[in-house]
Amino acid sequence: xxxxxxxxxxxxxxxxxxxxxxxxxxxxxxxxxxxxxxxxxxxxxxxxxxxxxxxxxxxxxxxxxxxxxxxxxxxxxxxxxxxxxxxxxxxxxxxxxxxxxxxxxxxxxxxxxxxxxxxxxxxxxxxxxxxxxxxxxxxxxxxxxxxxxxxxxxxxxxxxxxxxxxxxxxxxxxxxxxxxxxxxxxxxxxxxxxxxxxxxxxxxxxxxxxxxxxxxxxxxxxxxxxxxxxxxxxxxxxxxxxxxxxxxx
Amino acid sequence: xxxxxxxxxxxxxxxxxxxxxxxxxxxxxxxxxxxxxxxxxxxxxxxxxxxxxxxxxxxxxxxxxxxxxxxxxxxxxxxxxxxxxxxxxxxxxxxxxxxxxxxxxxxxxxxxxxxxxxxxxxxxxxxxxxxxxxxxxxxxxxxxxxxxxxxxxxxxxxxxxxxxxxxxxxxxxxxxxxxxxxxxxxxxxxxxxxxxxxxxxxxxxxxxxxxxxxxxxxxxxxxxxxx
Numbered sequence: 001x002x003x004x005x006x007x008x009x010x011x012x013x014x015x016x017x018x019x020x021x022x023x024x025x026x027x028x029x030x031x032x033x034x035x036x037x038x039x040x041x042x043x044x045x046x047x048x049x050x051x052x053x054x055x056x057x058x059x060x061x062x063x064x065x066x067x068x069x070x071x072x073x074x075x076x077x078x079x080x081x082x083x084x085x086x087x088x089x090x091x092x093x094x095x096x097x098x099x100x101x102x103x104x105x106x107x108x109x110x111x112x113x114x115x116x117x118x119x120x121x122x123x124x125x126x127x128x129x130x131x132x133x134x135x136x137x138x139x140x141x142x143x144x145x146x147x148x149x150x151x152x153x154x155x156x157x158x159x160x161x162x163x164x165x166x167x168x169x170x171x172x173x174x175x176x177x178x179x180x181x182x183x184x185x186x187x188x189x190x191x192x193x194x195x196x197x198x199x200x201x202x203x204x205x206x207x208x209x210x211x212x213x214x215x216x217x218x219x220x221x222x223x224x225x226x227x228x229x230x231x232x233x234x235x236x237x238x239x240x241x242x243x244x245x246x247x248x249x
Numbered sequence: 250x251x252x253x254x255x256x257x258x259x260x261x262x263x264x265x266x267x268x269x270x271x272x273x274x275x276x277x278x279x280x281x282x283x284x285x286x287x288x289x290x291x292x293x294x295x296x297x298x299x300x301x302x303x304x305x306x307x308x309x310x311x312x313x314x315x316x317x318x319x320x321x322x323x324x325x326x327x328x329x330x331x332x333x334x335x336x337x338x339x340x341x342x343x344x345x346x347x348x349x350x351x352x353x354x355x356x357x358x359x360x361x362x363x364x365x366x367x368x369x370x371x372x373x374x375x376x377x378x379x380x381x382x383x384x385x386x387x388x389x390x391x392x393x394x395x396x397x398x399x400x401x402x403x404x405x406x407x408x409x410x411x412x413x414x415x416x417x418x419x420x421x422x423x424x425x426x427x428x429x430x431x432x433x434x435x436x437x438x439x440x441x442x443x444x445x446x447x448x449x450x451x452x453x454x455x456x457x458x459x460x461x462x463x464x465x466x467x468x469x470x471x472x473x474x475x476x
Contacts (some may be wrong), residue, residue, distance in 0.1 A: 034304065053304065053332040064374070105444070106258075108275070108284060111306075113373050115332040143257050146303020150256030150275065150283040188258040188282060225256060232286050232301050233457070234253045 004173055005162030012173065013042075017166040018212065020156070020219055021127075025137065025227035027144050029054025037227070039137035042170055043127035048137040050145040067112035071100040073134055075123040095131045102135050102155065102184040102194035108148040117147060128174035129157045132182050132220075135194065136155035140224050144231070153193060154226055155184035156216030158209045160201060165208045168215045181209050185217035255283035261296055271297035305399035305429040306332045307368045307377040314389070314427035314442040315379070317362045322349040325358055327366065327379060330396065330429040337366065363389045363433065365425055389425070392435035393442050397453045399430035404456040406451065408409070412452060412462055419469040420445040444472050 004012050015021070021042030030036035033049035056062040073095040077083050086209055088096075099121065107117070119142070121134040132155035139153035143163050159169040161177035179199025185192055192214075255261065261281045262268055270276050273285040274296050283289065285300040307313070307329065315327035315335050327335035342357050343459045358364060365386050371377040381387045397405065406413050417424055422436035422445040426458060432449065436442040448465050455461050 002432065035302070055332060057332065111373075112332060143286055144302055146285055146300055148259035150277070150284065152256065186258070188260060189277065192329065228256050228286060229254065 004167075004176060005164060005222065009164070011161065013170055015168075017164055018215075020168045021170060023220060023223050025140055025223055027140055027227050033141075033145075035141045035143070036146070037137045037141040037144060038039060040218050041127070041129060041133035041136070042168075043125060044130050044133045045125040045138050046130065046133050047122045047124060048134065048141040049120045049122075050117065050138070050141040050147070052117035052145070054118075054148065056114065056116040062114045062116070065113050066109040066207055067114075068116045069100055069104055069105075069107065069109060069119070070116060071096050071103065071119045071121065071138070073099055073121045073123070073131070075126055075130075079123045079126045093213035095134070098194055098196070099131065099135055099138065103138060103142065103153055105191065105193045106139065106149050106151050106153045106186055107142065108150060110135075111148045117142075117145075125170075128169050128171035128180075129182065131155070131226040132157050132184070135184050136220055136224060137187070139188075140227060143228060151186040151188045151191075152221065153184050154187055154221035154224060155182065155194065156213055156220050157182040157200040158200060158213035158216060160205060160209065165205060165212055167212050169218060177211070179205075183210065183213035183217060185214050185221075187221045253289040254287075255289055255298060256286055257284055258284045258310075261289055261298075262282035262291070267294055271295045271296040273300055300400050302398070303400055305329070307331055307371045308335060308428070309371055310366050311368045311380075311428040312365065312386075313368060313430070314363060314365050314394070314424075314425065314431040314433060317358045317360055317364060319360065320354045320358070321356075325354065327364065329366075329377070329379075329432050330399070330427075331355050331377075333371075333376050335366065335368075335379045336376045337364075337381065341380050341382055349406075358388060363394060365389055365427070365433075385425075388463040389433050392423075392425075392433040393446065395432045395434060395446055395449055397432065397449065399428070401453045401456045402426060402430055403426055404461075405432075405452050407462065412465070415462060415466060416445055416448045416452075416469065419466070420448065424449075444469065 024040045026038045029038045035050035037048050039046050077086050119138050135155040157169050158167050160179040161173045174180050179201050181197045184194035252354045263280045287298040287300040313329045315329040317325050318328045319326040325337040329335040343352050366379040366381050369378045369380040420441050425433045434442050434445050
């Protein structure tokens, strides 16, 4: 057996094959952003801020029939062991793009023509699977910003480590394991909006890995729900005198 | 009517073709899903979600308070705290005989002026068209501008204006409420305005709690006794 997986099937950080790292999400952590969230996904620590919908500058970038979604995934210089140059790297540009493409199907951008929605994902501390954590937190921040959405987006990776298909690859497993497959999933619509694969899997392993990643996404989704519910409905005493609603005269 | 809390994507009803999706609800196949964080309201033939977060999206007929940020020869541009800029044509103020050569727009509204206006027309393809041609509309020359979340405006007004009237009476202030979350408070003195703003903030923070009117009333009465 390899260093990553013990005889008893215990992984390097003590988890079993189907266990997530501890995940914690907080909503509305930034006062100046329209929507924000903070996520701890294992050792990942990520802040997401959402601005918009707002006017587009420069104006020629605006689309007449829908909103423009702009995403920036960025790792802070101190987020990794050796200082990282803060300029966007090739990897960050790619992750910004796939994040946008993972979030777009969930948003109803047609509701806000000629506007832009900015999503800033800042990685304070990175571990494996930061793109999944970023997408998960971004979707929560978008909901917090009150942007019309078809569904939330939950993301989680699965992969192959020490010959076994396991859920939620961490940094060491990513570097030394055999395969890493990040998946973003729209839980209510049952659609996959991101699927990447780094490594080699057989057809059967691929199916097993995808299903495991989706089950991980569902676990992440319940944590997202809980975080949003806690922020918006914590007191749970809504109703009462005037009702939360309209002033219908 | 039961109150149900929903998040974006949550299934509200399945397999009822007679229910019409209204605000913040979409139909996907034969299922109705919420698109915002909010509270579901199901009536006999429609479903809507009252949102708890988000920016102001203009609706025709809304009273809004905006700030003039620019003007051209024919119109003013007004920041109405939304993702769209309000467009106030000069004809609306000067009448049909408006001539860009003769009439000077800055004589009526200058950059930085705060104005109360109504949304005359809006269809998302163009910027919302504003009007000031009605009583109580036009330039606001005094008062304190307060911004709150647009989703909390209905709560601040209360049922048939109960909340806002109560605050106005107890603080002897006048509060103009824009549906875009911008308010203008004018009062007899600084202290009165200060107390009214405090009450408004209290409503904003406790918008989701019960007996809010009572608590705000208590707070306001306590302040008045002390004065």
